[in-house]
Amino acid sequence: MRNITTLNIYPVKSCQAQTLKEFNVLLEGPEGDRQWMVVDDDSEFLTQRKYPKLATIQVNWSDAGLSLGVGKQFFVVPRENKFLRKISATIWGSTVEVALEPDLVSQAVSQFLGISCRLVRSGPFTVRDPMVRFPDSLPVLLLNTKSLEDLNSRLEIPVGIDRFRGNIIFEGEAGYEEDTWNRIRIGEVTFSKPKKAGRCSIVTIDQKSGEARGPEPLKTLAGYRREGKQVNFGVLWVPENNGRVRAGDTVNVLS
Template sequence: MNDIVISSLHIYPVKSAAGVEVDAARVTDRGFAHDRRWMVVAPDGTFITQRSHPKLALVRPSLGGGELRLERAGAAPLVVPAELGRGAELEVEVWGERCKALDAGDEAGRWFGEELGTDCRLVFMPESTRRAVDPKHGGADDIVSFADGYPFLLIEQASLEDLNGRLDAPVPMDRFRPNIVVDGAEAFAADDWERVRIGKVEFRVAKPCDRCVVTTIDQATGEKGKEPLRTLATYRREGSKVLFGQNLIQQNEGVVRVGDRLEVLE
């Protein structure tokens, strides 16, 4: 078997906005540090994503100096603390789950509202909020950020190559918004993995990731099509779900780096 190595790492500071590719990332109790700790919500606290507002893809974040900088065409950048220390407390909702978040204020709400054409707020998940992973696939103490359901998403580079070999026009990996991309594994090899280790951090493979319409949105333009979901459905369907990538839950904290070897433990 060839060595399986980490070929890229990705953090998404604002849920459903563009990602940030990094050389190393710190594994915390709820995912990579800074991953999906921010989220855009409607006035009633319901989460907003590319599913309803594809232009979120065009919001480009960067991290540095303890700040999160957000850029979009036609507007001055929005700069907020990477971790919000205080703000009005709001109750927000992600897939029917309610939890507490801190409001980033009126300026941030207006900035996103102008981009998305709707009233909204930008909120942050403080350390005091502990949003549980689905107990069907997680332990009693497993928590997650504002990610859809699990702290990490891993995809094999070979799986994307397999998919692109079936498409008329290939798609980039950013359509699938992974946290961890690995090279050296066969296509869909992770279907059979149960536990893996990267550096000193162990992960449990919780479940396959069922994919949605976000995979059909061009992350560079915000335009929506039909692929690759239509083709994936022809060979990666399980019941009503279309599967691509694996959700992971960390078993301890630490740092993972591009170039680290992934060891399959079970």
């Protein structure tokens, strides 16, 4: 039936996932997903690739705003704040306008990571092409549990699907069937313009402890999922419309 098993957002890029029973999908991605990111003193974005401890920063996004657990410190950032100072930041070579969150939060993140950095948020003033906030490329990442089962059958130590930081996780009928689809519908939303998701060293990081666990599963994936310079797992999609997606919904393959 290809039912949706899990829905995740990542309110702060490279930080903890927040699992939901349902979410709104906007043209730029799931509502609340990757609305914030951490940047260094040069306003360059930071990720788990270099700072794996980001994975352990606790997040909860709600109508009240963003709750952050940074080590033993906890903060609440309002959902909207018109008075934040705007700066320019860089993400994957693109310069975007962002808003600086209060110094107190940034100081806590800096102390936790051991590097001077700042928490910034996106807004209507943040323009990227394609229309996204702070994901690496396209708005929505779809993962298939059957594909993970195939990968784990090749590993000495199985990994969880959380290593791959997907938004929509479904139980497929066959591993990697998602690679062949061109257009799908889930709940109220139609998705198109698929792009296979190239994987990096983040998949080697334990998402609970924030520790790198050696070369796997990237090493094994590279042995059978490499296409050119890219090692693929999962598929990125672009929403065609706004709508609601719920756990239990079915992935309907349109073409």
